[in-house]
Amino acid sequence: MELVVSLAIGVLTGSGIWLLLRSRTFQVIIGLSLLSYAVNLFIFSTGGLRTGAAAILARGQPGTLGEFTDPVPQALVLTAIVIGFATTALLLVVLLAARGLTGTDQVDGREREG
Amino acid sequence: MTGWADHLIIAPIILPMLTGAGMILAGDGRRGVTVALGLASTLSLLALSVALLSVADTTGVRIYRLGDWPALFGIVLVLDRLSAMMLALSSALGLASFVFSLGRRHAPGALFHPLLQLQFMGLNGAFLAGDLFNLFVFFEVMLAASYGMALHGSGRARVLAGLHYVVINLLASLLFLIGVSVVYGIAGTLNMADLATRMGEVAVEDRALLEAGLAVMGIAFLVKAAMWPLGFWLPGTYAAATAPAAAILSILSKVGIYAVLRLWSLLFSEDSGDSAGFGGTALLIGGLLTIAYGSAAILGAQSLRRLAGASVMVSSGTLLATIGTGHSAVTGGALLYLASSVLAIAAFFLLIELVERGREAGADVLAVTREAFGTGDSEPVEAHEVGVAIPGTLALLGLSFIACALLLAGLPPLSGFLAKFAILAPLLGPPDAVVSVTSWVLMAALILSGLATVVAMLRAGIEAFWTSPASTAARVGLAEIVPIGLLLALCAALTVAAGPAVDYMRATAEALHAPSGYVRSVLTPPAPVPKGGG
Numbered sequence: 325m326e327l328v329v330s331l332a333i334g335v336l337t338g339s340g341i342w343l344l345l346r347s348r349t350f351q352v353i354i355g356l357s358l359l360s361y362a363v364n365l366f367i368f369s370t371g372g373l374r375t376g377a378a379a380i381l382a383r384g385q386p387g388t389l390g391e392f393t394d395p396v397p398q399a400l401v402l403t404a405i406v407i408g409f410a411t412t413a414l415l416l417v418v419l420l421a422a423r424g425l426t427g428t429d430q431v432d433g434r435e436r437e438g
Numbered sequence: 439m440t441g442w443a444d445h446l447i448i449a450p451i452i453l454p455m456l457t458g459a460g461m462i463l464a465g466d467g468r469r470g471v472t473v474a475l476g477l478a479s480t481l482s483l484l485a486l487s488v489a490l491l492s493v494a495d496t497t498g499v500r501i502y503r504l505g506d507w508p509a510l511f512g513i514v515l516v517l518d519r520l521s522a523m524m525l526a527l528s529s530a531l532g533l534a535s536f537v538f539s540l541g542r543r544h545a546p547g548a549l550f551h552p553l554l555q556l557q558f559m560g561l562n563g564a565f566l567a568g569d570l571f572n573l574f575v576f577f578e579v580m581l582a583a584s585y586g587m588a589l590h591g592s593g594r595a596r597v598l599a600g601l602h603y604v605v606i607n608l609l610a611s612l613l614f615l616i617g618v619s620v621v622y623g624i625a626g627t628l629n630m631a632d633l634a635t636r637m638g639e640v641a642v643e644d645r646a647l648l649e650a651g652l653a654v655m656g657i658a659f660l661v662k663a664a665m666w667p668l669g670f671w672l673p674g675t676y677a678a679a680t681a682p683a684a685a686i687l688s689i690l691s692k693v694g695i696y697a698v699l700r701l702w703s704l705l706f707s708e709d710s711g712d713s714a715g716f717g718g719t720a721l722l723i724g725g726l727l728t729i730a731y732g733s734a735a736i737l738g739a740q741s742l743r744r745l746a747g748a749s750v751m752v753s754s755g756t757l758l759a760t761i762g763t764g765h766s767a768v769t770g771g772a773l774l775y776l777a778s779s780v781l782a783i784a785a786f787f788l789l790i791e792l793v794e795r796g797r798e799a800g801a802d803v804l805a806v807t808r809e810a811f812g813t814g815d816s817e818p819v820e821a822h823e824v825g826v827a828i829p830g831t832l833a834l835l836g837l838s839f840i841a842c843a844l845l846l847a848g849l850p851p852l853s854g855f856l857a858k859f860a861i862l863a864p865l866l867g868p869p870d871a872v873v874s875v876t877s878w879v880l881m882a883a884l885i886l887s888g889l890a891t892v893v894a895m896l897r898a899g900i901e902a903f904w905t906s907p908a909s910t911a912a913r914v915g916l917a918e919i920v921p922i923g924l925l926l927a928l929c930a931a932l933t934v935a936a937g938p939a940v941d942y943m944r945a946t947a948e949a950l951h952a953p954s955g956y957v958r959s960v961l962t963p964p965a966p967v968p969k970g971g972g
Contacts, residue, residue: 344605344609349601352605356605356608356609356612359609359612360608360612363612363615363616363619366615366616366619367615367618367619370619370620370622370623371623396622396628397619397622400571400618400619400622403571403575404615407575407578407611410582411578411581411582411585411604411608411611412608414582414585414604415601415604415605415608418585418589418597418600418601418604419601421589421592421597422597422598422601425592425593425594425597425598426594426597426598431601431602431605432598433594433598
């Protein structure tokens with residue numbers, strides 16, 4: 325499972341960075357979204373990958389991370405998802421405004437010659 | 439949690455949040471309500487921050503536990519001398535920017551005032567946050583508001599600069615998150631004070647990863663602080679923003695500096711075992727490069743706004759390099775420099791708007807490159823005036839310009855000089871001490887960047903006031919010149935009251951470099967509350 329998750333994070337990050345370096349605003353925003361998925365998965369994985377473990381303590385169990393999944397990264401990733409969602413929406417508005425004002429979707433507002 | 443006074447610590451976050459929400463509810467149409475709410479909020483923020491400043495000066499570290507949970511389980515806000523000073527700076531800038539926006543010729547557009555309030559909520563929260571994740575959350579609140587502020591007024595140049603600003607900051611936030619999660623994965627805590635105690639106990643094989651995580655987080659802060667080569671976004675964005683927005687943005691870059699100073703001094707102190715002093719050299723070298731780049735940018739600046747943006751970079755570079763030396767006395771000087779330069783740059787941004795008014799678009803472009811400067815976005819100038827116009831405008835503007843130049847270049851008699859002196863004197867050390875090469879380089883960089891600023895400001899001043907004075911007599915409202923006067927008066931106050939100010943900064947720096955007091959105050963469990971019968 326570790327291998328699959330780390331491969332997924334790696335592929336998402338790689339594609340995200342590739343798209344981020346492209347010159348059209350839409351590619352940039354998709355790149356940022358992919359990167360934020362990668363980061364969210366990464367945060368989630370820092371709590372340790374476990375399947376079938378309880379999220380909260382059951383009665384009578386010792387309070388160690390061996391017995392239950394760490395809730396803190398889950399709380400962090402929820403917050404990060406919400407914030408990422410809001411900022412991406414804001415970026416979309418800026419992107420549309422830039423498209424409207426410059427008449428092109430290049431990030432520097434100039435259509436490339438040729 | 440004994441008296442109401444303890445709850446003052448959270449007020450700088452709650453107050454602007456409620457005010458901002460109230461303004462949105464009141465709607466854009468009711469300008470009177472918005473202005474009254476905003477004035478009440480900014481004035482009480484200023485009063486609050488002065489009160490907190492005196493609290494911090496007498497008691498050192500005060501903490502506020504949300505819900506009274508012990509620090510490791512709940513959220514804590516921490517007030518110490520550094521955060522109190524930053525709060526005071528942000529509320530002073532807030533008042534100036536708010537008053538300035540009232541007197542602007544074109545009434546500020548939709549939602550400017552609520553955005554300003556939310557900006558303060560984010561700023562104040564970032565200064566008070568006691569753990570990494572809340573630092574992240576308040577950073578995002580602050581940035582989201584600043585996107586709105588930077589884009590405020592719209593127009594092609596602003597939207598393009600804003601697009602770059604938003605993308606770069608989103609990327610920096612992702613780096614911040616990666617750093618936070620690596621730190622949590624290894625140290626198992628996000629509380630800064632708790633993290634500081636665990637730094638020394640990290641296993642040898644995990645230490646490199648933890649340091650890498652913190653370094654990734656540091657890059658996110660340094661993007662905000664505009665360290666070379668992470669700061670290319672800054673001059674364009676600041677030049678495109680409207681004057682009151684740019685004045686606020688000038689403290690935003692210092693939030694990055696604040697975070698670096700706070701975390702670096704806390705986590706890589708002498709108690710942190712093998713990690714002590716990690717990254718200090720990088721800060722020093724990065725700071726020096728930023729000074730060099732900023733000085734070149736100042737000399738090459740073709741408009742006043744670019745010049746101001748470049749001086750933000752010089753001030754960031756100076757701060758990073760001096761923090762990187764790791765001497766508490768030098769840090770004390772750097773803090774004085776921070777206060778002085780934030781106020782001066784904000785005043786300068788506001789002043790530029792007034793100086794440029796009435797001049798033809800692009801008039802401040804120097805000689806040869808006049809035609810290379812794009813003139814797409816001159817603001818529509820409306821005929822009616824808001825507020826009382828004052829006489830002798832040009833003289834006042836000129837005097838303010840001279841004051842800004844003196845402050846930014848670090849020439850006597852104003853506080854810019856005192857601050858640079860307070861940095862340079864401890865670098866030289868006692869008369870018989872051997873001065874290291876790094877100290878010489880740093881001193882040379884500080885003095886040369888001052889020289890570059892003097893040259894550029896002289897040139898810009900001659901161009902603006904003597905060779906091509908305003909074609910139509912600029913009419914400046916009282917509400918526009920007063921905030922500039924206020925900011926410059928604060929700098930003058932720093933000069934006159936230099937003794938107490940330097941003492942305060944020195945105490946701040948000493949507390950930063952001996953973080954055990956901070957750690958102890960945060961981690962001390964709350965006194966048990968006697969259970970009431972019921």
